[in-house]
Amino acid sequence: MSAPQVKGWCPGAFRPMMSGDGLVVRVRPPLGAISAAQATGLADLAEQHGSGVVETTARANLQLRGVAEAAYPALMQDLRALGLLGDADSEARRNLVLDPFHARGTEEIARRLLEGLSKAEFSGLPGKFGFVIDPGTPRRLAGISGDIRIEGAAGGMILRADGAATGRRLRNSEEAVSQALDLARWFLTSGGVGADGRGRMARHLADGADLPDALAGDVEPSPSAPEPQPGPQDVGLCAAAAFGQFTASALRALSGAGGPIRVTPYRMLYLPDVMIQPDHPDLILDPQDPLRRVQACTGMPGCPQANVTTRDLARRIAPRIPDGQQWHVSGCAKGCAYPRVADLTLVGRDGAFDLVKQGTPWDDPIRRGLSPLEIDEQVRP
Structure with missing residues (x-):
């Protein structure tokens, strides 16, 4: 099997990336936030031109998947009408991540x-x-x-x-x-x-x-805070969705709060000054939800780099993940969904999975060639 192709760039609105399910069009919200009206508009565009979901990314961006090439020009016009596009040059340099809080x-x-x-x-x-x-x-x-x-x-x-x-x-x-x-x-x-x-x-x-x-300097940065979890914050509300994919209807439910929505790099959306929890089955507002303990990329067939399906397996193993641990199911060794150390990582290779403990998808595995059927028996916390 050939190594995953590292493109060296991320998709944008003006430079979409072709994937297995169509174009991936990434929107970089100005200053890391969108209005309620823009959120509703993105939900509409996801249904009209894409797969019906709006994904959050580890770079605090939003993206639409499954966009047909024929639909791309209309999508760009609609994004511009929402005020989410500048010019191509400025959009390419908008690689800023702000503390959402x-x-x-x-x-x-x-x-x-x-x-x-x-x-x-x-x-x-x-x-x-x-x-x-x-x-x-x-x-x-x-x-x-x-x-x-x-x-x-x-x-x-x-x-x-x-x-x-x-x-x-x-x-x-x-x-x-x-x-x-x-x-x-x-x-x-x-x-x-x-x-x-x-x-x-x-x-x-x-x-x-x-x-x-x-x-250069000799001043140490301040200690790091624990990663935020979904649910009420000191001021505001964090909302998550399985694998960072917000369905159009879930995004509309969040926009109903009326205020701005800040995009976080934790694949969550933060609503400042909102404490009332929206009632929607696709939203995760409980930090103990098992799906918060596992990250998974698109996998096959949506990503041409992947050689295994990922999210069905992630959903199956989520309930058995111990509290406080983070597991990762990666379709290839690039590790796009969680490019960090996880307690346990399953990495797709030649249609099976390699097992990495306390490492990243590109680290050496302790087991190779596990089939999905073997994982239930072989993978232990």
Whole structure:
């Protein structure tokens, strides 16, 4: 079996990706949020042009699957009418993840950062190169992928290059933006981007690149907060769905609350200032729901990279997963659904599953070639 193809870019609205069930069209909500009207509109478009679900991603984006090529032009017109499209260049650089529970000022940092990134000098940043804005204490996005990080620390904020243990103290939001842009410039000019157009900050540092003194520091980021769970929060409500797929009717139920909806990188949607729980069978509002303990990608036949079906198996094993554990069923070794360490990972290979414990899908397995029928007997917590 050939290795999974790593494309080095993520689908966008202007650059959709062909999958086994049609085009994947990703929407990057401006400043990480959509209005209730936009949520209703996306639900309508998912039914009109796609598979009928709106997926949340680990990069705090939304995407429609199963879009026919013939329907794509109409979908783009409808997304533009909803106010969810800018131009192709700015949309490609909108790789920001904001703390969805952010304090005041986080959106302003993001807005100014996007203005800076719109300059032509940043057009060479790789498609997966991203920024994390997580200035609170404790940090909520410590486990979320990003190359340049604006993070909370004792007494304020720091700028930290991903892959560096510590960062540089920041005096205010204005300096946070200017220093983040300077770090992106350094990445570009110091050889961070390869001949293939790819590059990540942590890999660049691991390969021996030395941060300039002006962009380095010795301040440790604040401790990380536990990953949020569905249900009422201190202020607001988090709603999840099986495997991050919100049916159109479930999304309409959330939009009925009337307020903004923030997209989280935990495959949940956060409704600030909303405490009343919508009643919809496709919504997960209980943190103890077994489906919250397993992540699964699209699998066959929806993804051409996968060689096994995934979500039926994930649903079957979910009730047996111990509390506090996270399992992952991955259609191939790329691990798109959960590119992190899981307590147990089942990785599709040649129509069967390899078993990884306390690792990622690309780590060495402890067992190979398990059939779905063998998993019930062979896989134990």
